[in-house]
Amino acid sequence: MTVVERAPELRPGGQAVDARGVAKDVIRRMGLDAAVRAARTDTAGAYTVDVDGKVLETFRADDHGGDGYIAEIEILRGDLSQVLYDDTRDGVEYVFGDRIAELTQDADGVDVAFAGGDRRRFDLVIGTDGLHSSLRAMVFGPREQFVRHLGMVLAFYTVPNEFGVDRWLIDYQESGRSAGLRPLQDATRAMAMLSFSAADFDVDYRDVEAQKRLLRERMAGLGWLTPRILAHLDDTPDFYLDQVAQVVMDRWSNGRVGLLGDAAFSSSPMSGGGTGLALVGAYLLAGELAAAGWDPEAGFAGYEARMRPFVEANQEIGRLHVQSRDVPDPDAEPAAEPEWDLGLIERAINGVDLPDYAEVPDSRAPARPPVR
Ligand SMILES: Cc1cc2nc3c(=O)[nH]c(=O)nc-3n(C[C@H](O)[C@H](O)[C@H](O)COP(=O)(O)OP(=O)(O)OC[C@H]3O[C@@H](n4cnc5c(N)ncnc54)[C@H](O)[C@@H]3O)c2cc1C
16 A cells, blocks of 8 residues: 655644544544544643633533543644554654655556656545545545635644643634634743634635735734733744635546545535544444455445445534534524434434444455556
8 A cells, every 4th residue: 555645754733633423433443543632632621712812611521431422542643644644653654855746547456657757557536635635636636626614714823831831722702703823842932713604705725925914904803812822923933714615526436546534525624523534434444345355335435335324424513513603693583592303413423334344254355566
C-alpha cells in the first residue's frame, strides 16, 4: 500500500478531534488504544459563559461515558496522524510532497501520473484528500456538485494565553456569532475559536489577509473577550478560516477509485464526528474489500451500504448544531429550544456494525511492483 501526502512531512498540531463510540472500537481493534490515550489532550470539559464571563452551562469530558460534547478521547489531529503513521510506516510506503496530477483507469488497474513526474499503476486508488479533495473533482465532478455550505464560517488561531485558560474550553455566543478559547498543550498559548453566520458566502481559502479582514468586520461589536482575542490576529503564527460545509454524494466509488473521510462524506466540524467517520470508514473499506477478495465493485458496495446510515446521522447532527446557532427572526414566533433526539445522537455515535474481519483469509492488499 502507498500513501501519498501533499505536505512535505507529517503535519503536526491542527485542531482537536475526537473519537466516540464505535470509533473507539476501531482504535482498540487496531491495537492503538494505549498510544492514542497517551497522546490525548488534557481537556477537562467545556463551559458556556455570558458577556461578563459568568458560567452558564458546564460539559465534562467524562459525561455520557466519555462520549459527550467534549469526548474523553480528544486528540490533536496531528498527534493522531503521528500515532497512525508510527504504527504503519514499516509496512506501508509513504510518499510526502507529491500528489496525483492525472489518473486513468481500465478494468484491471489505475494508471497514475504524479505531479512530481512519477507514473505508476495501482489496483485501486482511494481519495482521502479532505473536504477540498482534488481527486474527487478529477473523477466524480466539480466541488460545487457535492460540497454543501451550511451558512456558517469558523475561524481558529493561536493566541498568547493572557486569558488564564486552563483545562477547560470556554464558549461565548451572541446573535448567531460566537467567540471561544480552548486550552493547548503548551499552556502559554490558547486556541481562539470564532464563528459567524454567513448564508451564500464564498471565501477564497488561500487568501489569508482577506479572510482576516473579513473576520474583523464580522466580529465587530461582539462582547466578552472578543476584542482582546481579535487584537492577536496580526501576530498569530497560524490561521484557519473556512465555511462549515458537508460533502453529500450518491456514491463514493467509480470503478477502481473510491473516496473516504471528508473527501467523501464530510459531516463538518460542527458534527464533532468527522474523525470518527474517517476511522470507521477506513476500517470498513479495508475489511469489505478484503472480504470481497479485492473485487472493487463488491468491496465498495459493502462499504457504502454499511457506512451510509452512519454518515447520514452524523451529517444530521452537524446541520442541527449549525441551526441551533441561527439568529432568530425578530418577527417570528418565539421558537422552543430545539430538543435533541437521543436516538439520533446514539446512531451518530454507535449506529454501525463493525464485522470482525480478522477471520477474512486474505486481509492484506495484493502486492504489485511499481511501474515507472
Ligand atoms: C476547524 C476544524 C475543527 C474540527 N473539529 C473536529 C472535532 O472536534 N471532532 C472531529 O471528530 N472532527 C473535527 N474536525 C473534522 C476532522 O478534522 C475531519 O473530519 C478529519 O480530519 C477528516 O480526515 P480526512 O483524513 O478525511 O481529511 P483531512 O484531515 O482533511 O486530511 C486530508 C489530508 O490530505 C492531504 N491532501 C490534500 N490534498 C491532497 C492532494 N491533492 N494530494 C495528496 N494529499 C492531499 C492534506 O494535506 C491532509 O493531510 C474538524 C475539522 C476542522 C477543519
